Amino acid sequence: MRRYVVTNALICLAGTVWYLLWLTAAPGPVVLGYLFMPAAMGVGGLAVHALRRAVPLAPAGRRFWLLLEICCYLFAAGFGVLAVDAVRTAPELPAMPPLGAALIGAGVLVAMWGVAQVPLGVSSWYERGKQWLDRTIAFLGCATVLWHFGISPMFWAPEPWTPSALAVLLLACLFAAGSVTKVSYIAGGPVDRRAMRLVASTGLIAAAVALLAVLGGYHGILPGQAVCMPVSGLLIALGARRQLSAATKPRSVGKGNVWLPYLAVLAVDVPVADVLIRPWHWAPGIWEGRLVVLAAVVVTALVALRQYVVYRENTRLLREKQESEARLRHEATHDPLTGLANRALFRCRLDRALETGPATVLLADLDEFKTVNDSLGHDAGDGLLVAFAQLLRAAAGPGAEVARLAGDEFAVLLTGDATGEELAGRIAAATAVPISDQRLLVKFSAGLATAPPGTPASAVLRQADAALYAAKERGRGNWLRYADGMERPASAHARLGGDLRRALDEGEFRIVYQPIVSLDDGGIVGVEALVRWEHPDRGLVSPADFIPAAERTGLIVPLGRWVLRETCRQAAAWLAEFGPDVLEKAAPNVSVRQLHDPDFVADVAAALADSGLPPHRLVLELTESAVLRGQHVSRVLHELHDMGVRLALDDFGTGESSLSLLRAFPAAIVKLDKSFVDGIELDEPDTPAAHARQAVARAVAQLADALGLETVAEGIENQVQADRLLRLGYHVGQGYHLGRPMPPERLTEIFAARRVRAAA
Template structure:
């Protein structure tokens, strides 16, 4: 329940006491009652207007309006206080009409109120609207001014010294009333229509008092006289209080445009017609009929015009309703165009527009950070679990990102599994901390369709000033993100200029790699795969080497990722496959020991997805004469997890080509893969071989792999064997085949041929 306003309680108490004193006292007591009560009302008006001006919901222009009203109220209060002092000194009924000092203060205050209302910003108007406003003002003020002049100029009514003050007060009252009406009907009023009603009533009472004084019909010290004298001040005290209550209930309590403005000039016309009829000296019946006819025709025309106006208002209201609906739909469409329907985040277009606004409108002393987030191996999840599962995962990741960042940070899904975050007003170190926190949050298992899934992501961070521009920040963050992927995924990198240089270097290296494919710069080395029991070479793995004419040897760890990123892995892989099969066929023809030699060729996932890859393999085998059983295609678990390559792998097996699962045990795969993928060989990753003789966990993994291979009738090959102890231990576990530096490093063609010669010589 709202507590009563203490100011209004005090004012009510003063009013009650004044009314009681007025009713019980004599004429002298009545004279002493009026002005103190007006002073109390003036003070209440000042305090309440200041309270409204201090409300936080108001704009600067509206605040200035209410502060100006408060200043005008002070002038009213000073004038009324002066009059109260004069009444106490020499009580007289003539003092009820005021003195020149009081009139000067009141006129000054009224002028300030009028200027405040006229200076308040109004909605932009066209030339036609300004013309209509000017005509309304001229008609209303001319009619009202004519009324004041006609009354003030009656012979013997006012002294010459009073004519100016009375005429000025009347003119100001008319201007104030007109300004108030136009202001509250304009749609940009600093005062609500309801709050303006007491003010208009106060102006009406004041004008009535002025007219009665001119006509020498003032009620004097009667109850009506007190009401006319004190009423305007009491009503004005309610104006700010009503406005305050409306603002507390609804912060947007302002007037809307109102089409009743058309009545303003009609009011002026009616006033002039009435004055004209009253001015006729001793009118005859004919004169009265003419006047009444003019009035009747005017009333009919005005009524007809008002009906037309109301019809137009109905049309305009319907148009307004339609426009509001269209604007609402436009907003919905704009929001749909700027939002990603799956996650509810900004999409690429919406993010770009919102980011430009943030960077342009706000000053960020500590800079801004743009983060690009790419989910690692998301395509694998999408392919193995299905698109609905992938969509649910993306929605969960989006929610996790939204909860991790600050409320003002922008989060977007740019497409696929790539997200972006724009965080402003933070240092580079704070940006790093935010990126680290994002990675930590993503490592917490996500519950997706009843499954707990750990997500890893690569994050690129670009930190700079808003002046750098959105395009530059996206480019830098993109470079940093790929640097994070090169580091090993599941991490973040912040952009620095050297990364740009590295990107240029990689692009240059990619261009040179494209030229090198098919030339003598690219050659193959072959690492033997041996029988751990007999030591006989049963196969070789073809390994690519690049000898640059200027740089010298380029590491595969450097150029293979570039080949995969640029797509050059497809022509490079095509050349490797053809060359390895040709060389294996040549050894097969030259050496009896190579009759059953199997050549292993690494194939990237990108190659498997190339249309016609199986036909390409079949064509190479046909041209080289190598039997399909002597070719084994090595693929990684990540490549096999792509759902669309399963059919390709099965068709390769149907050709008779072997399939080896390389680096087995290192990817986040399911054991069910061994049941769905038609592999024939498992290659135990070197990371499990390294400590197989010293670490129980690595030994356990090696044991589990050989047992699975035996159960599924797959051949197992241990990679990275470097010591006799490792070879012996793996042989005891059941491994029959292995490769590593213990047996041979990757060898050129002539050294492999030498191996065969030595073997045949021993035999």
């Protein structure tokens, strides 16, 4: 692209040098001055052609540069015809021949069409209309100046110009005004904005030629042809080079010029001042003054319209800003889902209420809300929260403040003598029927606390929270009023959660293994991994205490991941030391929180890969409540089954859907719950209790056998139970009679002794 730019620069330089020499030494015939313009436009057309071949362009950009190339060739042909006519009229300067004027006019029209087709990146009708208004103002201002100082003097000149020359110059001035106003609003897109400005500057060259012709008359024509016009070809070549550079090195998108309409208003004032100062513009038969004043009036009217549009837009923006600020203030103090006050606003209003009198706070949350979320999905959970919020509003009445503090936790503020028990009763009555679009029957738990004036809001909320915790400890659907000492269990529970995090970091957890035993010969066929916490101050903490806290805080996920990896490692170590017959399965327990962890399947795969334990020797024990948790859990369980990991359904027989689960759940092992084993050896065969207990145990064994599943009887505490279960069809059992949970070192000793006996 550089060679086309250099060539056109040399053509412009040659034209300037020739004209300077012509003024002093007359070097050659005058026709030479008419050759520079067609040569420059021809080179400009070749530059555009090279650009279109060099880089792929967007359709709009490709169309623009094609039309510009055609324009260059039409200009070259038209000015070539003028140069040929200059040979015929030498030594006089030629008038514009009709054919040349037609070609040049066609070139101007093609260029105008190409510029008009360039998109401005405005999509909305409002923005497009506003931009058209701005461009019309700018166009009229620019066109008025060009008309008054460029074209109009040619009309009223003593020696009138030929119609073809006037038509060409008029089109050139229109192109100048239109292209300048168009490119001022191009922010970027398929045509580079700087390249477009270079091309549009060729219109200003035409305006400069017209001004030279007006000011210089006969002597102004030749410098326009030899010096000014060839610059158009140079500008086009520079524009093509700029477009090529932009295609290989994209630039940031700029902004359109918003100042152009105001500049146009100032520009139109110059012709108005001129027609007012020079009275010949108002002479009879000369309508120049009237036309300029009319243009100024139209521009002024359009500017007034533009200011009205801007005023309307500013008013709209101000209104939207005020609405946005109001919305942000509301969102900062209200819950977006239910529309209730949030925790910050509730505490503020509680503080204000306690400044003037006593206040009662009722804290309530939905029982088993997490089950709704996990089984029916978050949309159903959100619908339940909205329905419960509406229920609370209706039950609390207009004088109470209702808030959603977090999750499924709500609060109601009552002032004056209201104690809250009546409100709790109304809420209980309202939740006695199904609510929400899913028609769900839910229960709620609540804690009540009343404080005298001057009590800090945090203290009242803490008391209500302690009462809520105590109510939930009693079971579903309870509410309690705060009493001294209620916060101690809650605070101990909270401290337990903090201790769990520290225990995980400091390695205070241990794994013990309870043997799973063959009832036929008493041999160990597997182990269940059970986690124990050796607290440095409290000693051995019961799993019944810390597992619920781990579930509540989410720490069950990293704890379960550690148990899984350690179980796989220990089982693989036993297999490596004692051979493949030492152990058929190692079974850690899995919680529902782990099943919802998106990395759980990857954690199982990593534990197996790192330890080298075969997948079929790993058994994951799950409760029925964990399995009934929706599509995500079902997908996870099938992925584990496809990996070769076996799944055991723990506590089987205690749920309502246990039998139907066996059809959808990819179980390999069914573990009969301890409740069906307890006392089975004490029942007389003919008593109803014995018949029912043994019938369930026998049915589970037969059903599992029909489905090809293994069975394990849990909670065996004496040999009589073991014998009776064996007769009922159970060949594998687990319980304190068969083996208590023990550290891995003790099991290693048992496996070693068994190997010695086998060798003997």
